[in-house]
Every structure is written in structure tokens, then in C-alpha cells.
Amino acid sequence: MIVKRFYDEKLAQASYLIGCAATGEALVVDPNRDVAHYIDAARRENLRIAHVTETHIHADFVSGLRELARRTGAVMYLSDEGDASWKYAFAGEAPSVLLHDGDHFRVGNVRVDVLHTPGHTPEHLTFLVTDGAAADRPIAALTGDFVFVGDVGRPDLLERVAGMTGTMEAGARRLFRSLQAFKAQPDWLQIWPGHGAGSACGKGLSAIPHSTVGYERLFNWAFAIDDEDEFVRAVLAGQPEPPRYFAEMKRINRDGPRILDGIRRPERLPAERLAAALEAGALVVDARPAADFAAGHLPGTINIPLDRSFTTWAGWLLPYDRDLYLIVDDRDAHAVDEATADLAMIGLDRVAGWFGADALAHHAACGAALGTVPQLTPAEVAPLLHAGDVTIVDVRNRAEWEAARLPTPGSVPASGGANAAAPAPDGAPASTPDTVLHIPLGYLADRLAEIPAGRPVVVHCQSGSRSAIAASVLRAHGFQDVANLAGGLSAWQAAGLPVVRGAPADGPTAA
Numbered sequence: 001m002i003v004k005r006f007y008d009e010k011l012a013q014a015s016y017l018i019g020c021a022a023t024g025e026a027l028v029v030d031p032n033r034d035v036a037h038y039i040d041a042a043r044r045e046n047l048r049i050a051h052v053t054e055t056h057i058h059a060d061f062v063s064g065l066r067e068l069a070r071r072t073g074a075v076m077y078l079s080d081e082g083d084a085s086w087k088y089a090f091a092g093e094a095p096s097v098l099l100h101d102g103d104h105f106r107v108g109n110v111r112v113d114v115l116h117t118p119g120h121t122p123e124h125l126t127f128l129v130t131d132g133a134a135a136d137r138p139i140a141a142l143t144g145d146f147v148f149v150g151d152v153g154r155p156d157l158l159e160r161v162a163g164m165t166g167t168m169e170a171g172a173r174r175l176f177r178s179l180q181a182f183k184a185q186p187d188w189l190q191i192w193p194g195h196g197a198g199s200a201c202g203k204g205l206s207a208i209p210h211s212t213v214g215y216e217r218l219f220n221w222a223f224a225i226d227d228e229d230e231f232v233r234a235v236l237a238g239q240p241e242p243p244r245y246f247a248e249m250k251r252i253n254r255d256g257p258r259i260l261d262g263i264r265r266p267e268r269l270p271a272e273r274l275a276a277a278l279e280a281g282a283l284v285v286d287a288r289p290a291a292d293f294a295a296g297h298l299p300g301t302i303n304i305p306l307d308r309s310f311t312t313w314a315g316w317l318l319p320y321d322r323d324l325y326l327i328v329d330d331r332d333a334h335a336v337d338e339a340t341a342d343l344a345m346i347g348l349d350r351v352a353g354w355f356g357a358d359a360l361a362h363h364a365a366c367g368a369a370l371g372t373v374p375q376l377t378p379a380e381v382a383p384l385l386h387a388g389d390v391t392i393v394d395v396r397n398r399a400e401w402e403a404a405r406l407p408t409p410g411s412v413p414a415s416g417g418a419n420a421a422a423p424a425p426d427g428a429p430a431s432t433p434d435t436v437l438h439i440p441l442g443y444l445a446d447r448l449a450e451i452p453a454g455r456p457v458v459v460h461c462q463s464g465s466r467s468a469i470a471a472s473v474l475r476a477h478g479f480q481d482v483a484n485l486a487g488g489l490s491a492w493q494a495a496g497l498p499v500v501r502g503a504p505a506d507g508p509t510a511a
Helices: 036-044 065-072 167-182 213-219 228-236 246-255 273-279 290-295 310-317 335-345 358-365 378-387 398-403 441-446 465-476 488-494
Strands: 002-008 013-019 025-029 048-053 075-079 096-099 104-107 110-116 125-131 140-144 190-193 283-286 324-327 351-355 391-394 436-438 457-460 482-485
Touching: 002 036, 013 036, 013 110, 013 190, 025 104, 036 048, 036 065, 048 065, 048 104, 065 075, 167 228, 273 283, 273 324, 273 358, 290 465, 310 335, 310 441, 310 465, 324 335, 335 351, 378 488, 441 465, 457 465, 457 488, 465 482, 482 488
Parallel strands: 025 048, 048 075, 075 096, 140 190, 283 324, 324 351, 391 436, 391 457, 457 482
Antiparallel strands: 002 013, 013 025, 104 110, 110 125, 125 140
């Protein structure tokens, strides 16, 4: 048996190629949209992709199952379990086979047994893999988003992103029962999960790529809870806010992703066309590093740096119903291909063209001013906050906000010095509700009306990276006096400045 694991760092997503060396047949499990990786890997191993399947209808990336089947002629194996209202709309396409609990199929000498493991989703399957050339019992379970290393799949996504009201608690109870049954598997059975650390499909996934049932039984919190009601409370508590694009992924993957026939590089456009595109209202994403954007950018563009978080923030911030253009650092020959592929992975296929950094030079040469984003130190921000002369916008998530946040005016030393618990001095300005705001980055464009006009704005996050994106969003929407707190709350605390801890008295403010 031949096994290849593929891992997309930005999606924190794992997929697998399993082949039989004797017959040359191969199966791909949970493919993403960049299907060339699987085809190339199979070719190197002298394998033919004859089968393709997935554990469930995914929420965090566009499935490559349909495209891979079209490119290779592989048979699609699709779950027919779960709620009748949540089924693959393209299940009737040939060649395809519907799977149920207890079914099995073969990949040459490799046997694949099907377990229905609902909870994360109603149709979720787990595949037990037996190397028939060497053993008569399974070596591993491909668990998808059912069991991770150190965690289990969240059961709330159908309700929170797909709008299926009332499914969250029911899913948690199904997940508990699936886990109770799965505990009967032998200790030595390996677990090959569908995601790792950084995925929003759970709340505490490990970076370790695989595990065993025995290890998870000892150290996975979910395996230690035997009471169903306690498990339901625990699994639903503290789940991260699902990115906005998850709802679009669920719909696309249920109905059938569009066939791309490969991810192609968009056309490079002449530098002089960029200003006209912006004047016409085009959506332009500047994928250069945040420091480069802050030093000089075209007004109206949004900065989403091409780093490990690019896919996540593109999914949060970019619409699916418009063409978009890219600005990339063309000193990196692969930047435009990487950005285009990352966007396609989450269904943002409408990249109409791209510009190099020469477009900014052309803009400046024509006498037009480039925009900048000042980077302020904590020592510079503290007196502004003390005087109430600035609006602070914290773009972190709710848990971060409640753990520690900037105080209201008057409780910060005017000098910016280290008096962490300094009370408000006599004559300090009264605190106003709009002085220190909490608006998570993903919701910023929807809540612009909460930010008062006519006053400088300083955005911050934990380290300065999310707030750099936030500053570009505000600038693109007409806020002119916008600065970024360099180093974020971490730098603020390192400077010995005061913070407030705990949930606000009037309750959470996050969306």
C-alpha cells in the first residue's frame, strides 16, 4: 500500500492518496481544488487515480472531488447518509456510487470500509483502511472532521453558517454517540484527520499530523467525557467565529463546484489601467506585505498580504459576486500564481487581471499622491487616548477582547509611561462609548457607521497584522486619518501601559 499525505498550510487541510502498488489503482480522499498535485503524485508512483471520495460536504474550502473525477475518469464515492435536506446535488452524475454505513469498496488490494460518523455534519463518513496485501485488519481511519489530534469536529456549522436552525445541539448529541461507538476501535488504529492546527473546523487542533485511537482515548478531551449533556455543553463552548465564506463553501460543495480545468494565471494588465479601474469602482486587492502597503499604496485598494492568513481574510472580506484585480510584488515570480490559487481554493474565481508594483510607480509619476498608513508606537497613542482625541478600534476576536483590552480615556498616563493601574486624574475627559470600540476585522466593513467621523482613528489587534488589513479597509471606505498601533496590544503591554480585563459590564460587543 502506498500512502501520500498532502497538506495545505493556509487552509490547515489534509488530503490523502492511497494506492495499491500491485494493481496500480489509487484513491484520493478529501481532495481540494488544486487537483494537479494529486495527478502528478500518482504519476510519479505509477498509479492511476481510479477512485475519489470525501468524508463530508466541506465548509472551509472548495472540494476538488468533482474536478478530479472529471480529469481522471475516477469513480466518485459520495455519502448518502444523513438528513434528506442536506445531500449532494450532483450525486447522480456518472460515474458515482452512493455510500452507506457498513459499505466497503476496494482499491486494488486495499479495502476501504465505511462508517457513518455524524455530528460535525449529518452525512459525515469515516473510512477504515486495510492493506490487504499485508493484513486482515485496518491500519488507519481517515476521520475527516470527525476526530482530530487533540480535538473533535465542531457540530455548529450547519446552524451558524448554513442557516439550518436547530441543528447545533442535535449535531453535538450525534457527535457524542459517534465518539462513543468509535471508542471501541483498537488502540493501535491510526487516525489520519482532515485538518490540523489553525483550522476553524475545531477549537483546539494539534499540529501533530496523525495519532492513534489509544493516544486520543488518553489525551483528547472529548474522549474523556462520558455524560452526553456535559459533552454537548463542552463541545459548543468556545468555538471560534466561523469565517464568513464558510456559508458559500457549504453551498458550492453541496451543489457541485464549477469545473475549472486547472487554475490559470490571470492576465497581467498595463500599469496605466489601474487608476482607471479604481475610478470605475473596481475591487483591487493589494497582496504586498503590510509594511510596503503602509509606505505607499493606491487609495481605494485593500491590503491582504500574501502570507499564511491570506486565504482566511480573503474569505472574510471579499465578495463572491464581483470581479477583482490583484496587485502583487512581482519580484516574486510565483506570487500571482500563489494568490490566484489561494483564492480559487475558496471559490473566488473571478480574478480579472493583475498588476505589478510598477503600477504604483506609474501612478506617482503621473503626479498623483500615494496613500500611507502611519505606524504609531504605544508611547504616541497613549496621550491621544488619555485626552480622548482619538477613536481606538480593536479588531481582535471576542475572546481576545475579554482577556485584555485598551482602557477608556483618563485611565492612561498622558506621558505613555508605565503606570499600569493609574486612576483617571482630575479633569480627565469623560469616557464616551465610541472612544474604544471593538469590531472584529471580519465585520469591520459592515459596521463602519459605528466609527465616528471627524476624529483620528487608530486600529489595533494583538500584534499589528490584522489591524494593518483593517487600516486598509477603513482607508478604502473613505476614512482618511487612520493609523495602526505598531505591535498591537502586545507592544502596549510590553510598554507597561494599563489594560482592562474581563467581559464589559454591558456584555460582549463582538458580532
